[in-house]
């Protein structure tokens with residue numbers, strides 16, 4: 280392979296830049312030209328593409344967001360859009376593409392691979408909701424951002440004897456809620472993957488914990504449940520506690536990536552180039568059982584990861 284393209288697609292995540300850097304440098308080291316594609320599949324359709332060199336990716340390893348910009352492209356999902364993208368690849372001599380994004384982006388990568396442009400996907404999303412991988416680039420930074428924000432909320436909740444209900448991102452998944460919830464010692468964590476009962480898992484629990492002298496509470500709710508406002512009302516009404524809710528929102532997507540995200544993004548980016556340089560495409564790079572591996576895209580998309588219910592139970596036992 281003489282020329283590859285690289286793009287970031289879907290929601291940005293901290294560490295995407297570290298992956299872009301690793302892909303660019305590993306490819307150039309192997310004598311492969313690298314084309315940066317701006318704004319995901321939209322840039323592949325419109326030809327918003329530039330050649331990268333080793334210095335194009337200087338000073339980005341520590342930056343959040345993505346220097347390649349990102350987008351969601353409806354046009355790319357149509358056959359016409361796909362054909363335009365293939366035409367662009369031909370014009371720029373792009374023989375393979377590294378796609379950094381989530382499951383939606385991998386579906387696009389699979390479609391492109393099936394039409395003769397081998398693609399390798401890297402899991403880049405704060406949600407950690409990619410079935411084939413135990414970890415996704417940006418998840419670690421997002422958890423640490425949530426922890427930093429909730430630590431601040433705890434200061435004020437504690438000072439006022441309040442209950443703080445905090446909604447975190449994750450789309451339909453509860454990984455951010457679970458891990459951040461454990462790390463901040465939340466009194467209750469509500470996620471889409473585990474059935475819950477507000478009466479027992481929140482209200483009675485708060486009542487019981489109050490009896491041991493606790494006067495402030497942190498409750499973490501995954502956005503996918505869409506219950507934050509209602510839950511806040513119920514807690515306020517039933518416990519008579521001064522209760523406030525905070526939706527953390529897009530702050531969770533930004534910020535300088537943690538060391539873990541930088542190292543993992545570098546390893547995954549390097550692995551993607553090892554595959555493409557051998558002409559291997561239609562793969563998704565993953566972190567499984569502490570190893571960097573890769574899967575066929577269709578297999579990757581059909582894989583389901585078990586939610587760590589044992590961690591959830593542990594959190595309930597120790598946050599009392």
Ligand SMILES: Nc1ncnc2c1ncn2[C@@H]1O[C@H](COP(=O)(O)OP(=O)(O)OP(=O)(O)O)[C@@H](O)[C@H]1O
Nearest residue numbers: 289290351352355356380381382383384386387404
């Ligand atoms: N079924 C599909 N076929 C072809 N392309 C697709 C398909 N699904 C998604 N894509 C492309 O991938 C882009 C990104 O997908 P999506 O918005 O689902 O985000 P994602 O990659 O899953 O990331 P995140 O969920 O973290 O935001 C879409 O805008 C579209 O261009």
Ligand SMILES: O=P(O)(O)OC[C@H]1O[C@](O)(CO)[C@@H](O)[C@@H]1O
Nearest residue numbers: 290404405406448449450502532
């Ligand atoms: O940036 P947007 O389009 O508001 O999307 C928000 C969604 O993207 C994510 O931040 C990443 O997939 C989700 O956690 C969230 O639900």
Ligand SMILES: [Mg+2]
Nearest residue numbers: 289381382383
């Ligand atoms: Mg997705």
